Amino acid sequence: MNAPSDLPRTLPPPMLDRLRQRFGERCSTAAAVREQHGRGESVYDARPPEAVVFCESTDEVAAVVREAAAHAVPVIPFGVGSSLEGHLLAVQGGVSIDLSRMNRIVRVNAEDLTVTVEAGVTREQLNREIKDTGLFFPIDPGANASLGGMAATRASGTNAVRYGTMKDNVLGLTVVTADGEVIRTGTRARKSSAGYDLTRLFVGSEGTLGVMTEVTLKLYPLPEAVSAAVCFFPTIDAAVRTTIEIIQLGVPIARCELLDANAIRAVNRHSQLGLREAPMLLMEFHGSEAGVAEQAETVQSLAKEHGGADFEWARTPEARTRLWKARHESYFAALQMRPGCRCQSSDTCVPISRLAEAIDESVADAEASRIPYWIVGHVGDGNFHLSYLMDPSDAAECAQVEALNVQMVQRALRLEGTCTGEHGIGLHKMPYLLDEAGPGAVAMMRNIKRALDPHNIMNPGKIFAL
Amino acid sequence: MNAPSDLPRTLPPPMLDRLRQRFGERCSTAAAVREQHGRGESVYDARPPEAVVFCESTDEVAAVVREAAAHAVPVIPFGVGSSLEGHLLAVQGGVSIDLSRMNRIVRVNAEDLTVTVEAGVTREQLNREIKDTGLFFPIDPGANASLGGMAATRASGTNAVRYGTMKDNVLGLTVVTADGEVIRTGTRARKSSAGYDLTRLFVGSEGTLGVMTEVTLKLYPLPEAVSAAVCFFPTIDAAVRTTIEIIQLGVPIARCELLDANAIRAVNRHSQLGLREAPMLLMEFHGSEAGVAEQAETVQSLAKEHGGADFEWARTPEARTRLWKARHESYFAALQMRPGCRCQSSDTCVPISRLAEAIDESVADAEASRIPYWIVGHVGDGNFHLSYLMDPSDAAECAQVEALNVQMVQRALRLEGTCTGEHGIGLHKMPYLLDEAGPGAVAMMRNIKRALDPHNIMNPGKIFAL
Numbered sequence: 001m002n003a004p005s006d007l008p009r010t011l012p013p014p015m016l017d018r019l020r021q022r023f024g025e026r027c028s029t030a031a032a033v034r035e036q037h038g039r040g041e042s043v044y045d046a047r048p049p050e051a052v053v054f055c056e057s058t059d060e061v062a063a064v065v066r067e068a069a070a071h072a073v074p075v076i077p078f079g080v081g082s083s084l085e086g087h088l089l090a091v092q093g094g095v096s097i098d099l100s101r102m103n104r105i106v107r108v109n110a111e112d113l114t115v116t117v118e119a120g121v122t123r124e125q126l127n128r129e130i131k132d133t134g135l136f137f138p139i140d141p142g143a144n145a146s147l148g149g150m151a152a153t154r155a156s157g158t159n160a161v162r163y164g165t166m167k168d169n170v171l172g173l174t175v176v177t178a179d180g181e182v183i184r185t186g187t188r189a190r191k192s193s194a195g196y197d198l199t200r201l202f203v204g205s206e207g208t209l210g211v212m213t214e215v216t217l218k219l220y221p222l223p224e225a226v227s228a229a230v231c232f233f234p235t236i237d238a239a240v241r242t243t244i245e246i247i248q249l250g251v252p253i254a255r256c257e258l259l260d261a262n263a264i265r266a267v268n269r270h271s272q273l274g275l276r277e278a279p280m281l282l283m284e285f286h287g288s289e290a291g292v293a294e295q296a297e298t299v300q301s302l303a304k305e306h307g308g309a310d311f312e313w314a315r316t317p318e319a320r321t322r323l324w325k326a327r328h329e330s331y332f333a334a335l336q337m338r339p340g341c342r343c344q345s346s347d348t349c350v351p352i353s354r355l356a357e358a359i360d361e362s363v364a365d366a367e368a369s370r371i372p373y374w375i376v377g378h379v380g381d382g383n384f385h386l387s388y389l390m391d392p393s394d395a396a397e398c399a400q401v402e403a404l405n406v407q408m409v410q411r412a413l414r415l416e417g418t419c420t421g422e423h424g425i426g427l428h429k430m431p432y433l434l435d436e437a438g439p440g441a442v443a444m445m446r447n448i449k450r451a452l453d454p455h456n457i458m459n460p461g462k463i464f465a466l
Numbered sequence: 467m468n469a470p471s472d473l474p475r476t477l478p479p480p481m482l483d484r485l486r487q488r489f490g491e492r493c494s495t496a497a498a499v500r501e502q503h504g505r506g507e508s509v510y511d512a513r514p515p516e517a518v519v520f521c522e523s524t525d526e527v528a529a530v531v532r533e534a535a536a537h538a539v540p541v542i543p544f545g546v547g548s549s550l551e552g553h554l555l556a557v558q559g560g561v562s563i564d565l566s567r568m569n570r571i572v573r574v575n576a577e578d579l580t581v582t583v584e585a586g587v588t589r590e591q592l593n594r595e596i597k598d599t600g601l602f603f604p605i606d607p608g609a610n611a612s613l614g615g616m617a618a619t620r621a622s623g624t625n626a627v628r629y630g631t632m633k634d635n636v637l638g639l640t641v642v643t644a645d646g647e648v649i650r651t652g653t654r655a656r657k658s659s660a661g662y663d664l665t666r667l668f669v670g671s672e673g674t675l676g677v678m679t680e681v682t683l684k685l686y687p688l689p690e691a692v693s694a695a696v697c698f699f700p701t702i703d704a705a706v707r708t709t710i711e712i713i714q715l716g717v718p719i720a721r722c723e724l725l726d727a728n729a730i731r732a733v734n735r736h737s738q739l740g741l742r743e744a745p746m747l748l749m750e751f752h753g754s755e756a757g758v759a760e761q762a763e764t765v766q767s768l769a770k771e772h773g774g775a776d777f778e779w780a781r782t783p784e785a786r787t788r789l790w791k792a793r794h795e796s797y798f799a800a801l802q803m804r805p806g807c808r809c810q811s812s813d814t815c816v817p818i819s820r821l822a823e824a825i826d827e828s829v830a831d832a833e834a835s836r837i838p839y840w841i842v843g844h845v846g847d848g849n850f851h852l853s854y855l856m857d858p859s860d861a862a863e864c865a866q867v868e869a870l871n872v873q874m875v876q877r878a879l880r881l882e883g884t885c886t887g888e889h890g891i892g893l894h895k896m897p898y899l900l901d902e903a904g905p906g907a908v909a910m911m912r913n914i915k916r917a918l919d920p921h922n923i924m925n926p927g928k929i930f931a932l
Contacts, residue, residue: 183910
């Protein structure tokens with residue numbers, strides 16, 4: 001699928017020369033490198049940047065941005081490339097700033113439950129490196145994304161129902177602004193009323209306001225007890241209605257994930273799990289031994305009322321890891337179900353009481369379409385992904401999938417939800433942001449963008465047209 | 467104390483005429499009304515607005531703002547007047563928009579744990595009106611503030627250690643922008659990645675970017691069990707070190723409040739409580755019966771290690787209400803300890819591991835000053851208030867208190883904390899915001915302000931000088 005077209009702004013040769021002078025081989029114009037940096041996991045064909053600079057420090061990022069600002073050339077921050085909505089495409093040309101070598105843990109303050117990392121650190125790396133502190137960082141969007149990228153899209157994922165999203169877990173940022181200055185937002189205090197919340201403005205800004213180079217995060221004590229269970233249901237609706245009651249009762253469940261039979265079929269084949277191919281909730285409980293037992297008992301009895309089966313427990317860390325790994329690989333597992341296909345994944349989120357309606361109607365549409373699909377959902381948040389496996393060479397099918405996606409988004413908005421729970425707007429959701437927020441609010445976003453990035457060099461062409 | 471002086475912009479008589487025509491007696495220029503709207507609970511002498519308009523709907527607010535925009539006249543939103551840092555003073559003249567008659571609960575969605583209220587609804591009114599739903603709104607800054615005002619200062623208070631601050635609990639807003647348009651931010655979904663987080667930009671913006679007229683909030687199921695206890699300690703330091711360990715262990719305590727002996731003396735006298743006049747933690751635990759017992763047991767054993775006494779329990783709702791009422795009235799109770807005095811209350815917040823240092827050094831300074839003071843603190847968040855009772859006619863004493871306040875703020879910044887945990891910047895903390903955030907970040911805030919309020923009419927002269 002082609003991305004919306006914008007006028008590219010060309011990188012002037014003297015600027016490229018200066019970047020090469022400073023960065024040597026870390027400034028690349030090789031086709032393969034550019035191609036890899038001009039895509040993500042979206043449905044769009046790549047739109048490569050003109051150059052890729054591998055930065056190793058905030059100062060280096062600032063130097064690239066100052067060059068870009070001087071020539072009004074776009075810059076696009078790049079973490080690991082797991083974006084789903086076209087954030088990384090160089091639709092107006094320019095330079096990709098690859099942050100993956102900024103992968104140092106700057107400072108762990110275990111006694112304050114905080115950590116500062118460079119933006120290129122991935123969530124798995126972070127949790128590996130802090131394992132000895134007895135703390136962990138819970139936000140887990142599935143992909144092993146960079147923490148800068150997760151902040152940029154306001155990511156969340158499986159643990160958000162208990163621990164919140166990136167919005168709730170970023171304490172402060174180091175940001176390179178559009179004129180190449182370096183600012184700090186936030187402090188290490190857990191709360192503050194000191195002026196505008198610049199941290200929250202950058203979280204979710206998708207690289208359009210500045211480049212985040214360091215992120216200070218909240219950490220959490222590893223729970224005394226963790227247990228994971230799966231529970232099978234006769235219908236998706238039964239699983240969703242159980243979830244609604246879990247949330248309404250205030251059970252502090254740590255993870256509450258829905259997988260439909262199609263998703264399970266895919267992960268069974270990919271990860272040899274041998275799970276029943278029926279709608280399933282994959283749940284995790286965190287707390288004291290007694291607390292976890294109590295939560296599980298409450299949830300089991302709610303599930304029973306909706307025809308849910310007995311919980312099947314993953315009692316060892318290894319068994320849990322196996323289940324979650326399978327869940328996280330469901331995207332790639334599903335892709336393998338239809339060789340050569342591309343996947344388009346919706347990302348709506350609705351108030352919890354409307355979730356059954358949102359999912360049931362979407363499933364009916366999907367079944368009627370006869371296009372292969374599967375569902376996974378962070379259903380405790382009212383967030384689910386219905387993903388179609390489409391043949392990219394079949395224009396009619398692609399158009400049909402896009403129409404189904406629009407229908408799902410419009411349904412979510414009608415149910416007072418949002419067009420994206422966690423993937424961001426990128427290129428793909430721009431028209432729906434307007435539907436959701438209204439022209440006045442989007443005009444305000446544009447005003448902010450113009451004020452902070454007057455030459456429109458920070459990841460231009462994303463979130464809204466200027 | 468005089469507020470910093472700004473050039474007042476005068477309300478043109480034709481504008482006043484039109485406001486009177488539309489609002490009749492709801493547009494007041496009576497001295498007493500203006501005086502009441504030109505102050506708060508700050509140390510400053512009143513700076514009355516030129517007129518006060520009592521609005522009853524978003525449309526009415528928009529009409530006033532459109533008039534003000536046409537004449538570049540300041541508007542200052544007013545809830546109940548409980549601001550502590552001079553937010554309400556009409557330092558540049560203009561119109562106060564009183565929102566206290568916008569006090570309708572617009573819509574309760576108990577099934578989604580959300581509620582939408584007009585900005586003038588107070589937190590006590592909200593909890594009274596939703597009592598039958600089995601839900602509650604936890605954020606409790608002490609004062610019975612309006613929810614619009616609480617959003618404007620990013621308020622928090624006693625329950626924040628478990629439930630977060632206004633930042634975490636506002637889902638969406640209706641806002642009248644500086645040109646008198648009405649926008650909506652957010653949806654009723656629990657999370658979203660749709661564009662810039664305008665909700666979080668307005669939360670904490672202290673009326674400088676627009677007037678919030680409706681607020682959509684998260685609600686929580688009333689816990690199955692609630693129990694409150696007090697625990698006395700030999701020293702403030704011992705109470706604080708116990709708190710640090712509670713947080714580091716991840717105990718989900720709902721409230722963890724410090725009162726020093728001076729504060730207890732004041733509340734004893736004001737509320738006839740008969741509490742021991744020694745450093746005390748006032749704690750509340752929420753959860754299941756077993757969960758609450760388990761939390762309390764953990765905390766009791768931590769307290770013991772620091773010389774804490776046995777918990778004294780407030781087992782009935784009445785006993786709990788009595789304790790919390792006393793805590794909430796501590797401000798007024800303390801004022802009565804020195805007739806004719808005015809109170810200056812600091813509001814710093816530091817990373818939890820630095821709290822003992824922050825408090826111990828501040829206490830040493832306070833003791834050396836010989837000026838009456840008292841301490842209360844939302845210590846679970848690393849946030850405390852050291853308040854001086856000063857004689858407003860004694861210029862030397864006022865200057866000394868201000869110097870002590872500066873010292874406390876600088877200490878908090880040195881300890882990687884913030885100059886305000888929950889009271890906001892207002893007029894009083896403007897220089898410290900610059901110290902905390904740095905000139906680059908404050909310049910960015912100014913840019914945003916100019917972009918959203920080009921005529922500088924929204925509560926001008928607050929947070930930063932333009």
